């Protein structure tokens with residue numbers, strides 16, 4: 001299962017390019033996603049230690065425009081990154097690393113000068129990771145441009161319906177940020193090879209291929225911004241800490257077992273069983289950080305207060321609201337569409353008080369990345 005053969009990755013090397021447009025631009029949007037079974041621990045070149053599954057979101061998105069201009073190739077990457085119209089040099093090392101990882105699959109990268117203009121629908125300082133949506137949006141731009149280089153029309157180049165393009169976009173996005181591989185499609189995406197999920201792969205995210213009960217349609221996610229600003233521990237550092245974590249192997253096994261269980265849960269529409277898995281996954285992720293060396297507590301007092309209030313509300317009202325967490329203090333409140341009004345009322349009345357400046361974002365499941373026509 002661990003072996004990724006060269007032949008598998010070779011399928012993402014493009015055919016020889018036939019066209020080299022002088023200049024132009026292409027815009028794409030990609031949403032963030034929230035993992036239900038968490039990816040935490042990787043090996044090799046951005047390969048996950050266990051399979052994960054996420055809801056693709058819709059409101060929290062990155063929109064990226066890739067401007068390109070033919071250059072005289074010298075083997076180097078030439079690009080600048082702008083966030084909300086301002087040069088953002090701090091993003092450039094991560095993009096340079098991304099380009100380095102993908103140059104074999106998109107060799108045109110050294111043929112052009114690029115200006116990458118990006119903006120998020122959520123505030124940069126919100127603590128919501130923009131790497132998933134950002135890398136996914138950039139990957140879609142690159143796949144579109146590649147299509148034009150292969151003789152296609154730039155404006156209609158990327159088709160969300162074309163399997164090979166979706167796969168390449170997710171494959172590239174993964175090399176930028178693992179979770180970005182799950183932001184190309186929606187509403188439910190699996191990344192990581194799992195024996196019971198046909199077509200699943202360590203190389204890219206695939207749309208969840210089985211029946212999903214209508215209880216999970218249009219599932220809602222309100223993100224409570226407990227702690228804004230820089231992450232206390234970057235994903236890179238966090239994933240690395242799993243190498244020496246004594247509980248790592250048990251955790252990877254548990255994640256795969258949880259995904260197996262979710263398969264039946266999605267089919268039956270059993271939200272109570274869903275809640276047990278999703279909350280346990282979030283707490284296991286945090287437990288891994290507490291059990292790492294060095295160790296970290298990523299929750300804040302208000303994170304715990306919110307969790308306790310969600311549990312109390314559920315007990316007292318029979319609500320099916322639950323929570324999940326990323327590697328930080330913010331809380332994702334998950335609830336079925338049928339409970340939207342009463343849960344949002346509960347959030348406003350009881351939970352908002354524990355958010356920084358009362359800030360939260362209502363979101364819901366969505367369909368993934370697409371080209372933005374200007």
Ligand code: DP6
Nearest residue numbers: 035038039177178179235236326327
């Ligand atoms: C806690 O995808 O940000 O959100 O591959 O190093 O970029 P890199 O990591 P990243 O890790 C996300 C971890 C997580 C869980 C998840 O989304 O599955």
